[in-house]
Amino acid sequence: xxxxxxxxxxxxxxxxxxxxxxxxxxxxxxxxxxxxxxxxxxxxxxxxxxxxxxxxxxxxxxxxxxxxxxxxxxxxxxxxxxxxxxxxxxxxxxxxxxxxxxxxxxxxxxxxxxxxxxxxxxxxxxxxxxxxxxxxxxxxxxxxxxxxxxxxxxxxxxxxxxxxxxxxxxxxxxxxxxxxxxxxxxxxxxxxxxxxxxxxxxxxxxxxxxxxxxxxxxxxxxxxxxxxxxxxxxxxxxxxxxxxxxxxxxxxxxxxxxxxxxxxxxxxxxxxxxxxxxxxxxxxxxxxxxxxxxxxxxxxxxxxxxxxxxxxxxxxxxxxxxxxxxxxxxxxxxxxxxxxxxxxxxxxxxxxxxxxxxxxxxxxxxxxxxxxxxxxxxxxxxxxxxxxxxxxxxxxxxxxxxxxxxxxxxxxxxxxxxxxxxxxxxxxxxxxxxxxxxxxxxxxxxxx
Numbered sequence: 001x002x003x004x005x006x007x008x009x010x011x012x013x014x015x016x017x018x019x020x021x022x023x024x025x026x027x028x029x030x031x032x033x034x035x036x037x038x039x040x041x042x043x044x045x046x047x048x049x050x051x052x053x054x055x056x057x058x059x060x061x062x063x064x065x066x067x068x069x070x071x072x073x074x075x076x077x078x079x080x081x082x083x084x085x086x087x088x089x090x091x092x093x094x095x096x097x098x099x100x101x102x103x104x105x106x107x108x109x110x111x112x113x114x115x116x117x118x119x120x121x122x123x124x125x126x127x128x129x130x131x132x133x134x135x136x137x138x139x140x141x142x143x144x145x146x147x148x149x150x151x152x153x154x155x156x157x158x159x160x161x162x163x164x165x166x167x168x169x170x171x172x173x174x175x176x177x178x179x180x181x182x183x184x185x186x187x188x189x190x191x192x193x194x195x196x197x198x199x200x201x202x203x204x205x206x207x208x209x210x211x212x213x214x215x216x217x218x219x220x221x222x223x224x225x226x227x228x229x230x231x232x233x234x235x236x237x238x239x240x241x242x243x244x245x246x247x248x249x250x251x252x253x254x255x256x257x258x259x260x261x262x263x264x265x266x267x268x269x270x271x272x273x274x275x276x277x278x279x280x281x282x283x284x285x286x287x288x289x290x291x292x293x294x295x296x297x298x299x300x301x302x303x304x305x306x307x308x309x310x311x312x313x314x315x316x317x318x319x320x321x322x323x324x325x326x327x328x329x330x331x332x333x334x335x336x337x338x339x340x341x342x343x344x345x346x347x348x349x350x351x352x353x354x355x356x357x358x359x360x361x362x363x364x365x366x367x368x369x370x371x372x373x374x375x376x377x378x379x380x381x382x383x384x385x386x387x388x389x390x391x392x393x394x395x396x397x398x399x400x401x402x403x404x405x406x407x408x409x410x411x412x413x414x415x416x417x418x419x420x421x422x423x424x425x426x427x428x429x430x431x432x433x434x435x436x437x438x439x440x441x442x443x444x445x446x447x448x
Contacts, residue, residue: 008033009040009053022109037065044072050119055082077119145186147330148323152315159312164191169309172285177364178314180285181245188241193281196240199233204246211254213270222271234267237280247284248293259303282307317366318358328354331370342380349384357389413438414447
């Protein structure tokens, strides 16, 4: 018994038998034939995969039958087979949504077969997309997407579990590079909205004069250069999730417009009058303290309370215990796989160096460091000297590396000795210490 169900609606029994025989040549097809449109409508509960209809039936016209089929099933493909070639009628039917229009002649069987192949390919493509979306949702399970086992991260997982059970707005805070968009995606793809769009907008990356049309769209001719209608990001995300990153950068004048959209759950494109209903889940993120921004008059208090919802604060990498090494290994494996390199390991000295740094750029900085180290290392082993801290932050290392006071002292003296071409006298003068102090450290081998 075939798995692909086809209904044939044809009041000429002889011609119907020909079509049925031809389509049954594929053993995967299950063909059911009807003499009237009413018989077909009565069996629509069987959910056919495809319907072919004769346009001139005895009990109902082809266009009326098509409309009634559409009322029951808006998506099933329908092919119209007509005894007469009427171009105007064919165009009208295709505009209504008919998949194909065929004229009864000696080539009809072959044309029907080719049309069927195209329709099945399109249906299979849609199924693959749906399957990929489901798979994508599973790939975004928290533990697979957000790498780490620290206590601080587990607290975040608890909040994320609560977030996916409702449509409450989410506000994510944390330092730059902590993974706010990754968390937002994980929430979306584990929620009941995962089959719809996740639309991310970085408010800091869009010029202020373009943000309104970017978010809410515009109509053709609404301003100079608006040559066509533009669908905004909110409309694009309808049924899904909008992620507004760096929400604190939104201009005050646009904050009121955003508030109105969130309150009324509808928007109007720039230059338009049509009200578009919205069904979205809003997730916002910022590295700033929004409460302070409200106090300073930079952010509307009413919008602040509207978007706050469930707050999730992401811990900086320096507070995530052994996650540094877990992430380092993950990034090294990922880089090796992408670049077809052998497995990469870390020496004990490299691990110690990674653990001592406090990562002002958080996970994003660690990833960049590991990728560079993977390029610089030899024979698949990352050593301490392969790991370079961000050169743009060299002057901040005293504030970011976790060291003893003695280690800091040695580093400072070594740095200025190098800067002064090993001139002990000049270095002692600059640091306001006795030259004998520096000589003793050199003699002991504590500095070079």
